[in-house]
């Protein structure tokens with residue numbers, strides 16, 4: 453049964469809000485704009501139908517939708533990879549736009565959607581899809597690219613980065629959440645193989661991943677990382693079970709169980725697991741910042757359009773300051789933070805091999821500020837839309853609760869802020 457009521461008409465996004473349009477940002481160079489333009493064309497031409505199908509599946513509550521959603525997500529990742537939009541670790545010098553900037557622009561555009569000139573309508577973004585792209589294309593590919601030997605590159609990196617095979621990165625555990633150094637999953641040595649014993653939680657892409665980078669404790673007590681080939685989820689003694697989340701409704705966030713899983717030794721990455729995991733953190737935080745900014749832009753478009761269209765007490769909602777001001781404040785923040793994101797991405801691309809500690813901290817600060825903005829923009833959009841915010845017919849396309857997840861993704865904001873503020877007092 454379709455749960456939508458015909459009395460609730462779809463909210464029409466009004467075009468005129470250039471403040472939320474990435475292409476209207478004066479800081480972007482001509483090459484960067486061209487890149488964004490191509491991505492938007494691809495989004496509209498190749499992904500829009502798939503994203504719509506994903507959305508539709510959320511309106512048929514009694515029908516099992518997991519398999520259909522999985523097929524769509526797998527297809528989307530392959531399409532992204534065909535155009536070089538899934539991972540940015542390969543052919544870094546082939547493009548006129550730096551790899552980090554490309555990663556950020558894709559993230560913004562995929563979460564934020566776009567106004568389509570050709571069809572005179574808004575083409576929606578989807579943060580769940582982007583989260584799947586981040587998990588496979590960045591969180592798996594970047595550490596593997598950092599440490600893989602020739603065999604590992606050929607067998608595990610190239611299929612993911614070039615062909616768009618779905619991958620995941622598994623750090624978080626039930627006890628070791630923010631404190632990942634306390635991971636307990638065991639990677640035991642057994643001559644030609646290693647044996648995995650333990651559980652992981654909140655792992656994006658877990659049930660649809662072909663390869664998972666699993667972090668755990670080695671026999672010598674240090675942390676290591678091993679690539680698990682799930683054999684298309686048939687691997688013996690391994691289970692990935694999807695979590696039902698509020699928000700990110702199209703993502704495959706999961707619990708993983710390893711019950712004496714045997715993996716060839718050659719799949720172990722060389723080096724310390726914490727160093728491998730932390731290596732890509734700055735990039736991850738900048739990409740999450742771009743995602744959050746795209747998401748905030750999308751929420752603001754919805755709030756703005758609803759405030760213009762909806763009339764109560766004989767006035768349009770935007771005529772009430774209490775509705776208008778938070779939208780204005782969020783738009784101002786969006787502009788300022790988008791400018792920072794563009795500048796950091798550009799600087800970090802230029803300093804590819806010499807990432808300064810200061811820039812890494814700035815990226816952490818930006819992750820906090822942007823995800824809090826997306827969170828706030830979501831709250832205000834929810835307020836502005838009244839009762840409609842509570843029903844799937846509106847909350848799904850708006851993605852109301854998506855921003856709540858990313859307060860924690862890439863490091864919870866309290867933890868990051870605690871570490872950030874500690875730096876200020878370290879010499880006292």
Ligand SMILES: Cc1cc2nc3c(=O)[nH]c(=O)nc-3n(C[C@H](O)[C@H](O)[C@H](O)COP(=O)(O)OP(=O)(O)OC[C@H]3O[C@@H](n4cnc5c(N)ncnc54)[C@H](O)[C@@H]3O)c2cc1C
Nearest residue numbers: 621622623624629630654655656857860862864866867870
């Ligand atoms: C949608 C989603 C997808 C995710 N995908 C992945 C994935 O693909 N792979 C993966 O490995 N993980 C993933 N995560 C895990 C995510 O990174 C963790 O949720 C996060 O690290 C927090 O861990 P926790 O939930 O155990 O919270 P806890 O560590 O229990 O923290 C609870 C609260 O306490 C605060 N807190 C904890 N320690 C401190 C401190 N020292 N100072 C101040 N405040 C503190 C935290 O900020 C948080 O607000 C995902 C999470 C979500 C929600």
